[in-house]
Amino acid sequence: MSEQAAAHRPYPELTWQALIFGALLGVIMTSAFVYVGLKLGFGLGGSTVAAILGFVVLRALGTGTIIENNVAQTIASAINVSSSGVIFTLPALLLLGEDFSWAAMILSATAGSFMGVVLIIPLRKQMLEFDRLRFPSGMAVASILRSAGGGKNKALLLGIGAAISGSVLVLIEEVNVLPPSLAVGDWLGIPAYTGTALSLSIMNIGAGLLSGRGGLPFVFGGVLAWWIIAPAAVSSGWIPPEITGDKIWGELYFEMLRPTGIGILIGGALAGVVAAFPAISAAVKTLSSAAKLSGKGGAEELSAKTLGFGLSGAVLLLYCASALIVGPMLAFPVALVGALWLALAGMIVAQATGMTDISPLSGMALIGVTLMLAITGGQVAAAVLVGVAVCVGIGQCADMMQDLKTGHLVGGIPRRQQLAQIFTGWLGPMVAVGTVYILWHRFGVDANGVQIPGFGPESAACVNKASDCLSAPQAGALQGMIEGVVGGNAPVDKYLGGGLLGLALGALPTAGIGVLVGLAMYLPFEITLGYGVGCLSGWFLEAKKGRAFFSEKVVPLAAGFIVGEALTALVLTGITMIAG
C-alpha cells in the first residue's frame, strides 16, 4: 500500500476484532470475577485490564487504534460489570434456601442490564457535558489509551504512578511491612471509635487527586459524621454498656451512621433529580435535536425514540421475570417499582462514581430488596429477583457513564459505544448467573437426593476448611440484612431522617452535596480521609501550578495510581487463587 493510500484508509473503530476480543475478554473476566467474589468477597473492575490487553491483542491483529481499543474495553467492562451485581444478590437466595427459577434470574439480570444502559444514556449530556463530572477511573483509562501518543513524560508519569501504587499494595498485602492504614487517630489522641485512620490505598488518593475541589464536600461529610456526630452519640450514652472497646466503632457505623448515610444518599439524589430537571430536560431536548441531524451525519447519539423502545423492552422483560416468581398480577407493581428504583439508584451510583469513583452499590440493592419485600408481603425470592436487576442495572449505569467519559476524552463517537454496550451487555448476566449455577451444583446431591451447597459457610468445602471453600461473604451480608428486614428490624427511621436531611441539602446552590455527604456517612472514615488528602492536594496543585500543569503532570500520575493498584490487585488475587 502506498503511503498516500495508507493515510486515507478507513479508521478502525467499531470493528469485528474489537467486538470479538472485548466479548471474549468480558466473558473470561466475568466467570473469573464471580469465582473471586464468592471466595474473597469483592468485585474487580475490568476496564484498565481490557485497555492494556487491547493494545497487545488488537495491535497483534493489525489494528488496535486508540478508539477501537476504547470500544473493546467498553464491551469487556459492559459484560464484566454483571459479576459484581450477581454475586452480591443471587447467592443470598441460595444461602437462604429459597426456591426460585434460574431462568427468571437470568431474565431479571438481563432486564437490569438493558435498563441500566438505556436509562443512563440520556444523562450523558447532563453528567459529562453540563456538570462535567470527572469519573476518575474513566480519566485513568483514557490516560492509558492516550499514553502511546501523549509524549514520553506523560507515559513516564503514568508508569511511575502505577509502580508506586502497585508497590505499596504489595508491601501491604504480601510483604506485610506496611499496614493497610496509618493510625493517625492514635497519634493525635483521637478516640479509636472515630476510626480516624489514613487508608494507604494509593488508588483512593489518586481518585481524590483527580476529583480535586469538587470532592471536598465528601470529606466535610466524613469529618462531620466521625468527629462530630460519633463523639456526640457516645457521650449521649447511645452505645449499650455491653458494647466496649473496638466494638463501639462497629455499633456506630453499622447501626447509626451507615443507615443514615443511605437515607441521605436517597434524599440527596431525589432532590438532585428535581434540581437537575431543567438540565435533564435540556439534555433530552438536545438529544432529540441531535437525532434530527442524523440525515446530515449528525447522529452521534442514540435517539430518544430508540432509548424509549429499549426501556419498554427491558421493563417488559423484568415483568416476565417477576411473573415467573410472583404471578402476572403482582408482577406489575414489582416490575414498575423495580424499574423506578433502578432509575433513581442508577443516577445515584453514576453521580457518586462521577464525583468520587466510589459506588454505593450494596446500599442501593438493600433498599431495592427492602422495597420489594414490602410490596410482595415478604416474598424473599421476588425481592432478590428485583435486587439482581437493580444491582446489575446500576452497575451498568456507572460503567456506561465511565466508558462514555473515556470516549469523550479520546474522541469516540458516543452512539457506537452505546450500541456496543447494549448489544453485548446481555452476555454478562448469562455468564455470571451460569457461573453461580455451576458453582452451586458442583458437589451434586447427597444420598437422599438433597442438593449439597457448593458455596457459603455451610458448604462442605468451607466446613472442612478446604482450599476450594467459597464463603460468599457479600451474599452472607445481604442474607443477614434480609433476615433483619423480614424480622421487622429495618432501620426505617434512619432512612426517613437521612432522606429528609438529603432533601434539605438539595436546597443548596451546589448540586450533589447530599449525595457526597451521604456517601461519606455510608463509608468508613479511613477511605474518606485518604480520598480527602488526594482532593486537597489536587485542589492545591491546580490552584498554585495552573490547569496545564495539572493536566500534564497530575492527571497521568493519578491515573497511574489508579491503574497500578487495580492491576496489582488482580495479579495478587490470581496468585492467591492459584495457590489455593
Added chain:
Amino acid sequence: MQMIIQFALLGLGIGLSGYSAARPVEAASQSGRISVWLSQSGLLFFIGIALIIAAAVLMRRQAAALAQSPLEAAASDPSELLAALKEGAAEVLDGLRQDEPRTQPICDRIDGLRDGPIQALVECKDSMVARHGMLAYAQFISEVSAGERNLNRAWSTLVDGYPAEALSAAERANERLRSLELPTS
C-alpha cells in the same frame, strides 16, 4: 464574614439533623420506630433542617448576586474565550491540511485548547445559567463539547497515523464551533 456565617449555619444544621437522625430507636414495629424517633429527636432534627435551609437561602442569594455581576469583571470573558477556541480550532484544521501534518505541535495545540478556553468556558456555567437559563446554556455547551470531542478525535486519529480521519474530525469540530455564538437572553 458572610461565607463564615453560611458555613457555620450549614455545619451546625447538618450536625444537628445528622445526629438526631442517627439516634438508636427501640420499637415493636416499623411504623412505631418512626413515631418513637419523631417524639425523641424530632425537634432537634427539624431545627437542624431549618438551619440548612437558612444557609441555602443565604448561599443562593450570594450566588445570584455574583451571577448578575458583569461577565467582563469575571476572571475570563466568555466572548474572548469563545474567540480563542474558534481561532485554535481553525489553526488545528490548517495544520492538518498541510501535506505532512506535524503530529506533536497539533496535539499540543489541542491539549492547550482543552485545558485553556474550553475549561474556562465550563467554569462560566453558573453565570451563564443565571443570565440565559439552563436550556440556552445546554445548547451552547453541547456545541462546545461536540467540538471538543471532535478535536480529541483528531488527536487520537492523528497519533494513530490516520491524518485523513483527523482532518475530517477537525472539520467537524470547526463546523460545530465556527458559527457558535454565546447564549443570548
